[in-house]
Amino acid sequence: xxxxxxxxxxxxxxDMASEYAIFLxxxxxxxxxxxxxxxxxxxxxxxxxxxxxxxxxxxxVKAFNKESVSVYYT
Numbered sequence: 001x002x003x004x005x006x007x008x009x010x011x012x013x014x015d016m017a018s019e020y021a022i023f024l025x026x027x028x029x030x031x032x033x034x035x036x037x038x039x040x041x042x043x044x045x046x047x048x049x050x051x052x053x054x055x056x057x058x059x060x061v062k063a064f065n066k067e068s069v070s071v072y073y074t
Contacts, residue, residue, distance in 0.1 A: 014037070
């Protein structure tokens with residue numbers, strides 16, 4: 001969905017971070033990262049912002065074309 005102009009949800013970010021931590025050997029599959037860990041990380045990094053979904057934005061409009069729609073549905 002990010003390639004279509006949408007961001008990632010918190011749980012998607014945690015899942016991707018878990019996969020990366022497992023790849024690096026920092027975590028194992030039985031001990032993935034959690035949403036609580038995400039909250040603690042965000043507390044340590046106040047310069048990062050989590051945005052709430054809003055109405056249709058310009059990047060969504062730009063991303064809506066025949067090619068991106070066909071990629072999304074294939």
